[in-house]
Amino acid sequence: VWNDCLEVIRENVGEENFNTWFKPITPLRVDGDVLTIQVPSQFFYEWLEDNYVPVLKRAIHTVLGPTGRLEYSVVVDSGNQQAPAVSVNYPVNGAGNRRSAVNGFGNDDYSPFSYKALNPHTVNSRLNAAYSFDNFVEGDCNRLARSAGVAVAKKPGITSFNPLMLYGGVGVGKTHLVQAIGNEIKSNMPSKVVLYVDQSDFTNQFLNALQNHKLQDFQNFYQQVDLLILDDVQFLAGREKTQEMFFHIFNQLHQSGKQIIMTSDCPPRDMKGFQERLLSRFKWGLTADLQEPDFETKLAIINRKMQADGIQIPTEVSEYLAYSVDTNLRDMEGVLNSLIFHATLLKKEIDLELAKEVLKNIIKEIQSDVSVDFIQKTVAESFKVDLDAMKGKVKKREIVIPRQVAMYFCKRYTQLTLALIGENFGGRDHSTVIHALESVEDMMKTDPNFKATVDDLGKKLKMRVN
Numbered sequence: 001v002w003n004d005c006l007e008v009i010r011e012n013v014g015e016e017n018f019n020t021w022f023k024p025i026t027p028l029r030v031d032g033d034v035l036t037i038q039v040p041s042q043f044f045y046e047w048l049e050d051n052y053v054p055v056l057k058r059a060i061h062t063v064l065g066p067t068g069r070l071e072y073s074v075v076v077d078s079g080n081q082q083a084p085a086v087s088v089n090y091p092v093n094g095a096g097n098r099r100s101a102v103n104g105f106g107n108d109d110y111s112p113f114s115y116k117a118l119n120p121h122t123v124n125s126r127l128n129a130a131y132s133f134d135n136f137v138e139g140d141c142n143r144l145a146r147s148a149g150v151a152v153a154k155k156p157g158i159t160s161f162n163p164l165m166l167y168g169g170v171g172v173g174k175t176h177l178v179q180a181i182g183n184e185i186k187s188n189m190p191s192k193v194v195l196y197v198d199q200s201d202f203t204n205q206f207l208n209a210l211q212n213h214k215l216q217d218f219q220n221f222y223q224q225v226d227l228l229i230l231d232d233v234q235f236l237a238g239r240e241k242t243q244e245m246f247f248h249i250f251n252q253l254h255q256s257g258k259q260i261i262m263t264s265d266c267p268p269r270d271m272k273g274f275q276e277r278l279l280s281r282f283k284w285g286l287t288a289d290l291q292e293p294d295f296e297t298k299l300a301i302i303n304r305k306m307q308a309d310g311i312q313i314p315t316e317v318s319e320y321l322a323y324s325v326d327t328n329l330r331d332m333e334g335v336l337n338s339l340i341f342h343a344t345l346l347k348k349e350i351d352l353e354l355a356k357e358v359l360k361n362i363i364k365e366i367q368s369d370v371s372v373d374f375i376q377k378t379v380a381e382s383f384k385v386d387l388d389a390m391k392g393k394v395k396k397r398e399i400v401i402p403r404q405v406a407m408y409f410c411k412r413y414t415q416l417t418l419a420l421i422g423e424n425f426g427g428r429d430h431s432t433v434i435h436a437l438e439s440v441e442d443m444m445k446t447d448p449n450f451k452a453t454v455d456d457l458g459k460k461l462k463m464r465v466n
């Protein structure tokens, strides 16, 4: 049967791919309409799932008929034992459903604890290999969290970093970062059992165990984990029983020096609906926040992503995007993917016009005009001065200059009268504003560095105008 399949496959993939990915497969058995094949490694299995599902499907259906199914058996790297077979049931499962089909975790996503003796190779860590430190761009907004992550990845279990609690808003990179830690540990310390779960995975597993009277198995399973990552822990709020279980698991792991990493949308002190004893444990180790990405970080993320996809993007476009997408990085991801789609499939050149069009479709509300608020905020950020001080009456030179620059841009980019501009800067009169405009223009003539700074700011602001 397998030889027949191979014929079909050979016709559909190149010779080289055939030799690399299909020659090493050993057919194990045919049981009714189920063919079981043995693949040399987990990686091999995942590669097949990612790249050859349509081909495999066609082969199986041609040879075994429309009800034909394929099961994998993955050879475990250490000691050459065989992991339990995984059923990949075409056409129900495709590559998109890989998570539930990875070996060792069973087909049921929520019953991982059926394997009593854990072997790191038979646990599906639920890590996405696409998230690494390498492609996690470092910036002011995430530096502390990132270096905490790197430290934990080097030495998981160190008391002062245990637990590691990372918090921040939507799309700031929490999941990316904790997954990067998991991937790093998994590749550097293959004997460690790494497990990533988000709150809903954990809760569902727990409720399942509760229902099936398998709480002991559930606990045993978690006890054997060396690195536990619990994402979005804030959603455990109000779930008394699940919290209680997590409390026990936390204690067991922590006592035996196992690393726990959590993410949340706010720091433990602001978390509502949690048992006090649990919250106090959240504060035992290190808490670090991830902030909204700043302009430079966004720019670097855009450039890295485009580079990874081999796409050229003009500087004015990347700067425009870094400025305009100010909701969160998930939206940015959407915008970039759409641009990549246009560039590769529709063969369009990525220019400002295309970027604007894409953005308009993806993010409904783009500011159509530059507001005084936006100018003030941008200028204060660029000069690294306190926004309120800049809008107020402080007379220090390092505040006065940014204030004058902000006034200058208000004149250039808004319809406001001089008097109204003055109103927006602590109630100054129009002659102060005129003086500000003159002195900015003077400084631009005499100080090339200053001029460069102002021009640069002007470019950034102008992108928001139309």
Ligand code: ADP
Residues within 6 Å of the ligand: 135, 136, 137, 138, 142, 168, 169, 170, 171, 172, 173, 174, 175, 176, 177, 301, 329, 330, 333
């Ligand atoms: P969160 O979990 O905080 O909501 P995610 O980790 O899901 O955010 O990040 C959203 C998207 O932005 C992901 O595609 C992620 O890869 C990307 N991203 C976030 N921060 C960075 C960063 N510093 N460098 C590269 N990509 C990032």
Ligand code: MG
Residues within 6 Å of the ligand: 174, 175, 176, 231
């Ligand atoms: Mg997340």
